[in-house]
Amino acid sequence: MTAEPSTQITELTVDDHACLTFGEREELFDLTAAFVRDGLAAGLKVVWLSDAGPGQAAGELARRGVAVRPAMETGQMVAAGYQDRLLSGQAFRADTAVRWLSGQLESARDEGFAGLRVAVDMSWALRPVTGIEQLPRFEEGIAAVLDGTTASVLCQYDRDRFDPVTLASVAGFHTRSVAAATYYADPVLRICRQYAPAGLRIAGEIDYQSADHLALALAEIVRIDGDITVNMTDLAFIDAQCTLLIADAARAVAASRTVLLRCSPEVAAGFARLGIADVRGIRLVTTDGR
Amino acid sequence: MGDDLASRAAVPGRQPAAVGHAPDQPSAAHGLPPGAVILEQDFDFGSLYALRAAVSAHASAAGLTGSRLYDVVMTAHELAANAVRHGAGRGHLRLWVLDGILHCEVTDAGRAADRTAPDRTAPDRTAPDRTAHGGTALDGTDPADQEGTETAAANGESTAWRMEHGHGLWVVSQIADQFTIDRGSGATIATATFALGVASA
Numbered sequence: 001m002t003a004e005p006s007t008q009i010t011e012l013t014v015d016d017h018a019c020l021t022f023g024e025r026e027e028l029f030d031l032t033a034a035f036v037r038d039g040l041a042a043g044l045k046v047v048w049l050s051d052a053g054p055g056q057a058a059g060e061l062a063r064r065g066v067a068v069r070p071a072m073e074t075g076q077m078v079a080a081g082y083q084d085r086l087l088s089g090q091a092f093r094a095d096t097a098v099r100w101l102s103g104q105l106e107s108a109r110d111e112g113f114a115g116l117r118v119a120v121d122m123s124w125a126l127r128p129v130t131g132i133e134q135l136p137r138f139e140e141g142i143a144a145v146l147d148g149t150t151a152s153v154l155c156q157y158d159r160d161r162f163d164p165v166t167l168a169s170v171a172g173f174h175t176r177s178v179a180a181a182t183y184y185a186d187p188v189l190r191i192c193r194q195y196a197p198a199g200l201r202i203a204g205e206i207d208y209q210s211a212d213h214l215a216l217a218l219a220e221i222v223r224i225d226g227d228i229t230v231n232m233t234d235l236a237f238i239d240a241q242c243t244l245l246i247a248d249a250a251r252a253v254a255a256s257r258t259v260l261l262r263c264s265p266e267v268a269a270g271f272a273r274l275g276i277a278d279v280r281g282i283r284l285v286t287t288d289g290r
Numbered sequence: 291m292g293d294d295l296a297s298r299a300a301v302p303g304r305q306p307a308a309v310g311h312a313p314d315q316p317s318a319a320h321g322l323p324p325g326a327v328i329l330e331q332d333f334d335f336g337s338l339y340a341l342r343a344a345v346s347a348h349a350s351a352a353g354l355t356g357s358r359l360y361d362v363v364m365t366a367h368e369l370a371a372n373a374v375r376h377g378a379g380r381g382h383l384r385l386w387v388l389d390g391i392l393h394c395e396v397t398d399a400g401r402a403a404d405r406t407a408p409d410r411t412a413p414d415r416t417a418p419d420r421t422a423h424g425g426t427a428l429d430g431t432d433p434a435d436q437e438g439t440e441t442a443a444a445n446g447e448s449t450a451w452r453m454e455h456g457h458g459l460w461v462v463s464q465i466a467d468q469f470t471i472d473r474g475s476g477a478t479i480a481t482a483t484f485a486l487g488v489a490s491a
Contacts, residue, residue: 188339205342207338207367207371208371208375209335209338237342237360237363237367239364239367239368239371239458240364240457240458240461241457241458244457265357266356266357266360269360270364270461273461273464
């Protein structure tokens with residue numbers, strides 16, 4: 001299995017109105033980090049609306065190698081909640097929200113930025129909010145505002161929590177659909193690309209029955225330029241064979257660049273048993289077992 | 291599991307260091323006091339995930355936590371996977387606690403019916419250079435020092451070990467306090483023990 005045909009987060013252009021679907025928070029933060037990173041690097045103003053306060057947003061982005069604090073201090077990056085932007089109390093009005101976006105566009109221009117990138121975590125729309133039926137009108141309004149500008153908007157939908165009817169009703173207003181390239185997914189295992197920092201993310205439980213999928217994914221990510229991260233923070237179990245596969249791939253790559261293996265202490269013990277912790281170019285980083 | 295592995299254990303001079311009783315002795319699970327057995331479960335190719343979940347829940351209830359708990363789950367998985375891939379294709383797992391020690395026992399009927407039956411899983415094409423691990427499963431020694439043991443095993447046996455076969459068992463030998471494999475009357479019984487009350491690393 002290779003990557004899905006949808007657009008990669010790194011391929012978005014200046015006036016895109018993209019619909020991102022994600023399966024887990026880790027995936028959302030990863031894709032958002034890549035969106036923010038590329039926006040800041042291009043000299044754009046970047047705004048991210050989500051439940052995460054500025055502190056948590058900055059922390060999540062920093063953990064993925066995106067240094068946003070300086071940009072936040074200069075005003076190039078804004079991480080904020082929905083209140084007074086998309087929502088007024090428990091009420092949503094499409095025209096008010098679209099007006100907020102127009103205002104952002106204007107101020108970005110006034111502040112001298114080359115353009116604007118806005119990411120909106122749409123999970124607010126799952127709450128008891130009045131006016132939610134105006135969601136398609138909001139998406140339509142965004143498309144109209146962006147037309148002919150140098151602004152892009154990334155609407156982020158949790159594909160497990162939004163019903164298919166809602167997703168279908170808003171899909172048509174987007175110019176692109178974005179998702180993490182997925183090598184394999186079933187109810188207990190997900191292997192997908194990670195974008196910030198670049199590499200692979202493995203979540204759930206993996207054993208020899210999925211070794212072929214893992215081998216394929218590893219073969220593909222070692223072709224990424226630069227350092228590679230294998231994010232296993234949400235990997236609850238890995239058997240001996242898959243541990244060996246990742247260790248072998250890491251050893252092969254480590255000769256010329258750095259490979260970061262991020263995992264729980266239990267999973268790390270499996271790599272350490274293979275002597276991985278002592279290999280130059282491989283960093284074994286344990287997490288708090290989240 | 292273990293046709294080849296059990297035969298291997300009987301090769302003169304190649305006795306595994308951790309064997310606690312001779313291969314022809316009955317399983318230690320016989321004659322257990324009531325209440326000692328905390329889990330009994332059959333497994334096959336499609337139920338390894340469920341097996342791991344059950345082992346984790348019951349080993350946790352028995353008092354294991356953290357890396358020690360993970361090691362028990364890993365052990366149960368590797369022994370069961372070995373039975374699925376290299377033995378009868380299915381087997382039976384039993385966990386019991388006796389004198390402060392948790393025993394994880396995996397029994398399978400071996401592959402006596404057809405020793406030449408093709409493996410149920412595709413050969414591991416990605417790490418062919420790791421075959422040397424195969425000879426180390428019961429030695430409890432560093433695989434890096436074991437170049438050539440595969441040959442010894444292969445010469446003595448009709449069935450050569452696959453890399454992943456030996457590697458999984460090698461891991462078990464590294465993480466269990468004791469690890470034994472018995473083969474008697476056609477069945478193979480692998481048992482690993484973990485002392486309770488040992489702090490997690």
